[in-house]
Amino acid sequence: MCLYAWMQIRNNLDAFKNERILGKAAAMPHPTEFGEGHKMQFGMPTLLETNTFESCAALCRELGLGFVELNMNLPQYQLDAIDVSYFKRIAAQYGIGCTIHLDENLNVSDFNPYIAEGYRRTVRETIGICKTLEIPILTMHFPRGVYFTLPEGKTYLFSAYRHRYLESILDFRVMCEEAIGDSGIMICIENSNGFLPFQKEAICLLLESPVFGLTYDIGHNHSCGGLDEPFIMQNKGKLRHMHVHDAQDGKDHLALGSGALELNAYLALAEATGCRVVLETKTAEGLKQSQRWVRKNGFMA
Numbered sequence: 001m002c003l004y005a006w007m008q009i010r011n012n013l014d015a016f017k018n019e020r021i022l023g024k025a026a027a028m029p030h031p032t033e034f035g036e037g038h039k040m041q042f043g044m045p046t047l048l049e050t051n052t053f054e055s056c057a058a059l060c061r062e063l064g065l066g067f068v069e070l071n072m073n074l075p076q077y078q079l080d081a082i083d084v085s086y087f088k089r090i091a092a093q094y095g096i097g098c099t100i101h102l103d104e105n106l107n108v109s110d111f112n113p114y115i116a117e118g119y120r121r122t123v124r125e126t127i128g129i130c131k132t133l134e135i136p137i138l139t140m141h142f143p144r145g146v147y148f149t150l151p152e153g154k155t156y157l158f159s160a161y162r163h164r165y166l167e168s169i170l171d172f173r174v175m176c177e178e179a180i181g182d183s184g185i186m187i188c189i190e191n192s193n194g195f196l197p198f199q200k201e202a203i204c205l206l207l208e209s210p211v212f213g214l215t216y217d218i219g220h221n222h223s224c225g226g227l228d229e230p231f232i233m234q235n236k237g238k239l240r241h242m243h244v245h246d247a248q249d250g251k252d253h254l255a256l257g258s259g260a261l262e263l264n265a266y267l268a269l270a271e272a273t274g275c276r277v278v279l280e281t282k283t284a285e286g287l288k289q290s291q292r293w294v295r296k297n298g299f300m301a
């Protein structure tokens with residue numbers, strides 16, 4: 001069967017499922033439960049300095065932030081290391097929530113079926129944890145995969161084997177829809193170094209589904225020369241989460257106010273689109289400086 005015919009069948013099936021999910025989603029509030037007195041909900045990333053969930057939660061509360069983004073690249077946030085009852089207790093004790101940043105190596109389209117299934121299983125089981133801990137957003141990077149260097153330039157294998165690649169993306173979409181059901185959880189694709197055409201095609205297939213959205217990382221966009229902003233803005237209606245850090249001269253993850261980004265405009269975009277915002281610096285000092293900046297500029301009470 002050609003890919004087009006196969007996709008039509010799949011889309012019809014998805015349309016039926018989406019109707020069911022959208023019907024439920026329409027009755028739910030927009031995913032923006034802003035903290036008390038906050039115009040927007042700000043959160044912090046997992047820092048190397050705060051290497052336990054409790055130390056993250058304590059700093060999050062001290063700074064008046066609403067959530068910690070658990071980074072699943074770290075050993076303490078692997079599926080077999082997350083004790084949900086402990087996380088639930090700490091989150092309640094400090095009055096904070098969580099979002100999740102999936103492993104950056106995650107490649108659900110890997111041509112090695114054992115590897116791909118390992119990553120799919122990771123996403124499925126992470127969704128299960130999100131349901132238990134009431135985590136509304138998961139962010140994932142979108143890998144380019146392996147390329148061959150030909151005389152005329154780089155050829156990415158996902159582009160050369162486009163049908164197989166897109167089939168894996170559609171399978172992943174169905175798997176996520178089934179796992180998420182009507183829980184309202186969203187998986188948001190984050191930009192990192194400029195989406196290539198085959199990636200945009202795949203992301204558009206995912207964005208047709210109510211369980212997928214976008215995470216806009218404004219520092220990454222700056223570092224790659226603004227390559228991702230047009231695609232993000234074309235799909236502004238699917239923007240649900242932002243990673244905000246300052247950047248200048250190819251350096252990003254700087255504290256807010258210490259770089260060249262038009263932060264006021266980006267935070268206004270976050271506010272208008274109902275995004276949660278992670279102040280994505282890499283040090284506690286950078287995070288504190290960023291928190292002071294959002295307060296001083298009237299984005300946080």
Ligand SMILES: [Zn+2]
Pocket residue numbers: 190217243280
């Ligand atoms: Zn980011």
